[in-house]
Amino acid sequence: MADSVRRKLKILFAASEAVPFAKTGGLGDVAGSLPRALKHAGAKVAVIMPKYSTIPAEFQDQMKHVADFYVPLSWRSVYCGIEKLTYRGLDFYFVDNEAYFKRDGLYGYFDDGERFAFFSKAICEAIVKVPELQCDVLHCNDWQTAMAPVFIREFYNQIPACQNVKTIFTVHNVKFQGQFSDNVLNDVLGLADVPAARDQLYCAPQAINYMKGALLYSDMITTVSPSYANELQMPFYGEGLDGIFRRRAGQLRGILNGIDTTEWNPKTDPLIAQNYSADDLEGKAEDKRAIQEEMGLAQDPTRPLVAMVGRLTKQKGLDLVRYSMNAIMARGVQVMVLGTGDKDYEDSFKYFDWKYGNQMSAKIAFDGKLAHRMYAGADLFLMPSEFEPCGLSQMISMRYGTLPVVRETGGLQDSVQAYNQFTGEGTGFRFANMNADEMASCLLNACEVFWTNQEAWHQLQVQAMNEDFSWRRAANEYMDIYHSLHPEVIRYNKRRDI
Ligand code: ADP
Numbered sequence: 001m002a003d004s005v006r007r008k009l010k011i012l013f014a015a016s017e018a019v020p021f022a023k024t025g026g027l028g029d030v031a032g033s034l035p036r037a038l039k040h041a042g043a044k045v046a047v048i049m050p051k052y053s054t055i056p057a058e059f060q061d062q063m064k065h066v067a068d069f070y071v072p073l074s075w076r077s078v079y080c081g082i083e084k085l086t087y088r089g090l091d092f093y094f095v096d097n098e099a100y101f102k103r104d105g106l107y108g109y110f111d112d113g114e115r116f117a118f119f120s121k122a123i124c125e126a127i128v129k130v131p132e133l134q135c136d137v138l139h140c141n142d143w144q145t146a147m148a149p150v151f152i153r154e155f156y157n158q159i160p161a162c163q164n165v166k167t168i169f170t171v172h173n174v175k176f177q178g179q180f181s182d183n184v185l186n187d188v189l190g191l192a193d194v195p196a197a198r199d200q201l202y203c204a205p206q207a208i209n210y211m212k213g214a215l216l217y218s219d220m221i222t223t224v225s226p227s228y229a230n231e232l233q234m235p236f237y238g239e240g241l242d243g244i245f246r247r248r249a250g251q252l253r254g255i256l257n258g259i260d261t262t263e264w265n266p267k268t269d270p271l272i273a274q275n276y277s278a279d280d281l282e283g284k285a286e287d288k289r290a291i292q293e294e295m296g297l298a299q300d301p302t303r304p305l306v307a308m309v310g311r312l313t314k315q316k317g318l319d320l321v322r323y324s325m326n327a328i329m330a331r332g333v334q335v336m337v338l339g340t341g342d343k344d345y346e347d348s349f350k351y352f353d354w355k356y357g358n359q360m361s362a363k364i365a366f367d368g369k370l371a372h373r374m375y376a377g378a379d380l381f382l383m384p385s386e387f388e389p390c391g392l393s394q395m396i397s398m399r400y401g402t403l404p405v406v407r408e409t410g411g412l413q414d415s416v417q418a419y420n421q422f423t424g425e426g427t428g429f430r431f432a433n434m435n436a437d438e439m440a441s442c443l444l445n446a447c448e449v450f451w452t453n454q455e456a457w458h459q460l461q462v463q464a465m466n467e468d469f470s471w472r473r474a475a476n477e478y479m480d481i482y483h484s485l486h487p488e489v490i491r492y493n494k495r496r497d498i
Pocket of ligand 1: 025026309310311338339340365366367368369371390391392393394396
């Protein structure tokens with residue numbers, strides 16, 4: 001083995017979206033926050049993503065052209081520009097090709113298989129052709145970058161710039177795998193004559209699965225919570241890939257995401273009626289009164305106020321909420337919902353809003369500022385998800401002293417400690433099964449604590465608010481993995497010791 005050296009590991013973080021440039025979901029938040037935390041943890045980090053025409057002009061205007069070359073994509077040779085922007089101290093590189101990325105949205109086009117195969121190939125070419133993008137570890141995320149680990153191994157293995165590159169692939173949601181007709185194998189990927197790749201990419205007789213490729217070709221696989229890493233190995237959660245997750249269990253790790261603790265901080269949050277902290281929770285009462293008023297709910301401090309903020313989809317366990325709404329309302333509990341999603345759920349919540357007057361309120365909208373006021377003003381946050389790879393909302397609510405009521409799955413299980421009435425320990429309330437009565441009983445038990453034991457309630461709030469959901473913890477765990485792939489490099493700056 002080569003002599004050990006102490007230096008910064010070079011990480012190239014590849015994602016199809018990153019805040020503040022482009023976001024459709026949790027991946028955008030992660031790619032906007034984790035790389036910065038990795039930099040603080042002692043890595044040299046660059047982020048690479050597509051240059052979408054929807055990136056705000058203020059950012060596009062600041063980008064500098066650093067390179068251009070042609071990317072081989074089966075029979076094509078496709079133009080690729082590389083532009084750079086340093087944002088809050090972090091280097092972002094943008095892959096430019098207007099034919100692929102000058103569109104109204106990010107995904108959902110007929111040629112997505114080609115667009116993101118191009119992006120993945122462009123990443124490999126950039127490592128070879130742009131010296132500042134040479135790296136020790138290529139960290140790919142979700143199916144849009146999944147072909148890069150395959151290409152690196154099949155096409156770039158003999159090229160010095162890539163020989164020592166280790167790959168890591170993070171699954172943010174296994175529901176989206178990037179499945180395409182097997183025409184792409186020859187027409188786009190250029191892998192039809194590579195038997196090993198061909199066999200591993202097939203997921204059905206005529207279907208190619210990009211995520212499957214990454215799961216089989218990457219040196220390490222991670223996902224966004226330890227429990228989801230276990231669940232992915234089960235048929236119920238694995239979406240057909242559970243066998244592969246089981247096969248690669250030795251290289252699979254779950255690392256809980258963090259949240260942006262600056263944006264989500266009740267002590268300094270400029271968007272809420274009154275600031276407060278774990279040391280002095282007094283201001284939260286005014287936040288509750290203000291949101292009750294804003295949402296058209298009775299301004300009554302004695303009623304537990306339950307919030308839900310999120311996508312209104314089946315994943316979020318909304319069938320349980322629909323089923324038990326009457327029982328919850330019968331106990332005098334208030335419920336407020338903010339979300340958009342499936343029309344069926346939107347209509348149900350509009351109906352409850354109408355039926356229960358000033359006891360139930362639903363806003364069918366996406367409103368980031370209102371979300372802040374709801375997290376601050378509520379007493380409880382309900383999240384009975386069917387599955388939840390990580391989940392941010394429960395962490396945000398804990399930070400605001402709003403106790404989560406969650407189903408024991410994925411990141412919910414890993415981030416919420418169940419209330420123990422004998423010891424007073426806990427940061428929220430949990431139930432196990434996808435059962436509406438069980439959910440309602442868990443929620444009403446929580447309300448019982450609210451009504452009858454203010455001391456225990458206050459202690460739970462303080463414990464929840466004192467949890468560490470910063471990205472620093474997650475970044476340290478990723479650093480451990482990167483270094484396990486490069487044992488010859490001694491860790492430059494171990495933040496854990498600070
Ligand atoms: P997922 O990524 O599955 O949608 P998460 O809990 O991981 O769920 O993250 C959802 C994030 O989006 C949270 O920060 C939540 O506050 C925010 N969010 C979701 N829907 C809305 C909405 N309608 N208005 C404002 N914020 C929302």
